[in-house]
Amino acid sequence: MERSYSSEKIFLHYDMDAFFASVEQRDNPQLKGIPIAVGFGVVTTANYEARKFGVKSAMPTVTAKKLCPNLKLLPVRKNYYSNIGKEIQGLIKKFTNKYEFTSIDEGYIDITEFVKTDNIEKFIIKFKKYIFKNVGLTCSVGIGFSKVSAKIASDINKPDNYFIFYNREQFLEYIKDKNLSLIPGIGKKTREQLKLFNIFTVSELYKVEKRELIKKFGESRGEYLYNVIRGIQYSDIDNNRKRQSYGHEITFNQSMNDILELQDELKIQAEKLSKRLKENKEFAKTVTLKIRYSNFVTYTKAKTLKFAVDDTEYIFNSAMENFRLLKKKDEVKLIGIHLSSITKSNIIQLSFNELKK
Structure with missing residues (x-):
C-alpha cells in the first residue's frame, strides 16, 4: 500500500x-x-x-x-449517556478547535496540523489511548482525505481499531463494488429511487452522467451523488454548525391507554424542550409528534408554524393538535416531541390562535 x-x-x-x-x-x-x-x-x-x-x-x-x-x-x-458524550467532546476541545461533532458519540477532527506523513498511525494510537484513559471507553477511528472518506474508514475495522485511506485512488478502489448504503448521505429514500433504474452499487451509479442525476434529483442532490462516489465531495470542519433539531421521547414499560396521562407527558416534554431552546437562544418552527404503538407501528405528524417559537405553550399546543388528528390513541408504547427548522432569529411571537390564522 x-x-x-x-x-x-x-x-x-x-x-x-x-x-x-x-x-x-x-x-x-x-x-x-x-x-x-x-x-x-x-x-x-x-x-x-x-x-x-x-x-x-x-x-x-x-x-x-x-x-x-x-x-x-x-x-x-439517555441523559447519562449524553453527559458522557459531552465529556468526550470536552477532551477533544482541549487539544484542537478544528472539530465537528455530529452526535454525542461521533465526530470529525481536522488533524492536518498534528500529522506528518510518517506518524499518522502514532497519532491514532495516542488519540484512542487518550479517550480510553479518561472515560474508559473504546472508539473506532477512520482517516481520510475528506470527511466522507474518514467516516467510511471508521466503519471498516470496528470495534476498537482503525483504518486509513491514504489517497483518493485507494478510496475509489474500496468503494467501487459496494452497496450504495455504505455512502454517507445516500439514504433509504434515495436508494429506493435509484432502484427504479436498477442502480444498487457504487459502480452502477458511476455510469450515470452528472446531467442525468441533476435532472432526476435536482442540482444540489445530483451533484452530491456524482461527486461523493468519485471522492471529490469536500467540506471543511464546521464547529459552529447549527443544531438541526431537538427531541424528547419516552418509552413506557407497558402500553399506555390513558389519554390524560399522555397529554401530561407531552406537557412535560414541551417544558423540557422549551428550556433547552431558551438556554441556547434558539427557536423552532416545526413541531413533530412521534408515537409508537404496542404492535411497533410508528407514526409521525408534523406541524409547521408561521413563526419560530420557544415557549412551552406553543410547543405543547402544536403537539396536541397533531395528537388529536390521530385515529388511534391507545396501546401507546412511545410518545415524543421533536422540533426542527431551528433558527436563531428572535421573531416577535404572536398568540397561538394568531399563529393558526
Whole structure:
C-alpha cells in the first residue's frame, strides 16, 4: 500500500463503539463478555456479542430475544449517556478547535496540523489511548482525505481499531463494488429511487452522467451523488454548525391507554424542550409528534408554524393538535416531541390562535 499522504488536509472520524452498551459494561463489569442490548420495546444499541446473533438497533426486543435467548436487556439512560458524550467532546476541545461533532458519540477532527506523513498511525494510537484513559471507553477511528472518506474508514475495522485511506485512488478502489448504503448521505429514500433504474452499487451509479442525476434529483442532490462516489465531495470542519433539531421521547414499560396521562407527558416534554431552546437562544418552527404503538407501528405528524417559537405553550399546543388528528390513541408504547427548522432569529411571537390564522 502507498503510505505517503498527498492530500492537503487529513481528517479523522471517531465513532464510539456500541456507545450506550459500552457505557453499561464499563459501569458494571459483570456485563462484560455477555450479549446485552439497551432499550425497552425496541433495541437502541446492542453490544458486539449480541450483534453476532443478529441483534441490531431499531429491532423489537421480542425479536432480539428470539435471536439471542440469553440477551440481557437494560433500560435507556439517555441523559447519562449524553453527559458522557459531552465529556468526550470536552477532551477533544482541549487539544484542537478544528472539530465537528455530529452526535454525542461521533465526530470529525481536522488533524492536518498534528500529522506528518510518517506518524499518522502514532497519532491514532495516542488519540484512542487518550479517550480510553479518561472515560474508559473504546472508539473506532477512520482517516481520510475528506470527511466522507474518514467516516467510511471508521466503519471498516470496528470495534476498537482503525483504518486509513491514504489517497483518493485507494478510496475509489474500496468503494467501487459496494452497496450504495455504505455512502454517507445516500439514504433509504434515495436508494429506493435509484432502484427504479436498477442502480444498487457504487459502480452502477458511476455510469450515470452528472446531467442525468441533476435532472432526476435536482442540482444540489445530483451533484452530491456524482461527486461523493468519485471522492471529490469536500467540506471543511464546521464547529459552529447549527443544531438541526431537538427531541424528547419516552418509552413506557407497558402500553399506555390513558389519554390524560399522555397529554401530561407531552406537557412535560414541551417544558423540557422549551428550556433547552431558551438556554441556547434558539427557536423552532416545526413541531413533530412521534408515537409508537404496542404492535411497533410508528407514526409521525408534523406541524409547521408561521413563526419560530420557544415557549412551552406553543410547543405543547402544536403537539396536541397533531395528537388529536390521530385515529388511534391507545396501546401507546412511545410518545415524543421533536422540533426542527431551528433558527436563531428572535421573531416577535404572536398568540397561538394568531399563529393558526
